[in-house]
Amino acid sequence: MAEAVWILGINMTKFGKYPDRDVIDLASEATLAALKDAGITMKDVGILAYGNLMGQTSGQILQKQIGQTGIPVFNVANACATGATALRTAIMAVKAGEVDFGLAVGVEKLAGAGLLAGGTVGAASDVWEPKGRFGAVTPIDGRVGTETMPGVFAQIGQEYGYRHHVEADFELFAKISEKNHFHSTLNPLASYQKAMSLEQIMGDVMIAYPNTRPMCSANCDGAAAAVVVSDAKLKTLSLEQQRRAVKVSASILTSDPYQEACQVLPDVNTLTRAAAISAYEQAGVGPSDLDLVELHDCFATAELVHYDNLMLCEEGGAVDFFKSGATWRDGSTPVNVSGGLESKGHPIAATGIANVWEVCHHLRGEAGDRQIEGAKVGLAHVIGLGSACGVHILEKSAA
């Protein structure tokens, strides 16, 4: 077992709309705040891992605003798991003993972006001509299934009900969304902090059945950054830094292993379960030890399947698990007390660090009104289609 790695400082900007600030302004804000939270400066940082999936900026551009120190920069991209990948990269560098301090940053500007993916196969031409790996004569989005995320994840949620012979219907998925919107009312950094009734959610604009608009992740702007430190270095820092440091008990990244059907509908189950198994083993904790979970509810239909994939419930038992009230903030396994992607928002590359920030906030006992009392262990999960899954298990410092 390699030596432990700790989160020394972490920050997220408020998620929302920033028409007057660019990607680097947001990344700078989160990064400078994370460094301050850690009690170090850019001069101490040995590696920067940076993610900005849609904006095409780089860690080097960020450094030109906050400190060009000549350190190696890893610009990473892993769909919606980009932030977790940046964090994992920084953790690996510390674990490898190459650096004492690593910095991970994720940032995105997505406010008003609308539907992501879909219609990307190319424009139709005047003459039918087979093109691409399927020899398609015209763009196939809409003609052979859908490429848009709400539709893909709707099918993923519906498939769960079919595979396990359980009633995962429109109302059930809407109730998951109701929970997350309720949770968001306590999170001042969420894009939307508005409780919504079941009727409001089900009656809102249908995007891809059974996902209505409030059941989809909110496109917004935001950034998050984390400073990680080696165990040996942490021991040389102040008692206050040691007390607030959060232990990274597990840091796992997986991709989707082959199985039948995974190339006609992305399979987000296999790689999440594999990541969870590895993470629990690495951390030496089980699902019942978790005081809170931030999981990738990019759509309400996705949250349900991840209860099962993360083994928060028995296999096939996600519907009953949710209906028991377990995942509400006063339940046995609070899930997405931040409001989740559906209300907190989903600035893609920031998400995989922002969910770690949320967990750390509770473990440090600094979550204010939404504090999960006595939280000692938490799990943060993201999925990027294609696919990539990041799982981090975090533990409160014993110091």
Added chain:
Amino acid sequence: MNGAVHMAEQIPLVDYLVLGDSPHLVANECTSCGARFFDHRSACASCSGTEFTKVDVGTEGTLRTFTIVSMAAPGIDVPFVPGIVDCDGTSAKGNIVNTPADPEHIKLGMKVRLTTFPIGTDAEGTEAIGFGFEPMEVQ
């Protein structure tokens, strides 16, 4: 209608759709592990084998999952019903057609069959033929 029977030249929407008297999908099957793929292959995603053989995919199957898309990219007609159909162990992606696009008519587990239809004619008069899956029994 002018009554003239003109058999336009046809081309399938995708190269894994075979037209003719009994339209069907074809897959590239890995000769070493049996995994099936609809796209042009470099190697097998399951076992990394590089030998493939063309196999016909069954035209009847069971609807494993679906969604009803109400909002899509510009130029795509909505609503439509993407689904995944289990055709005797080979999962195929396609739209569910010839039935109203609502959850009262589209049911998980329902039996469906492949059907083809024209999707348009190009500047040279060639007609492209698409495919979908239609319910085998009226719901």
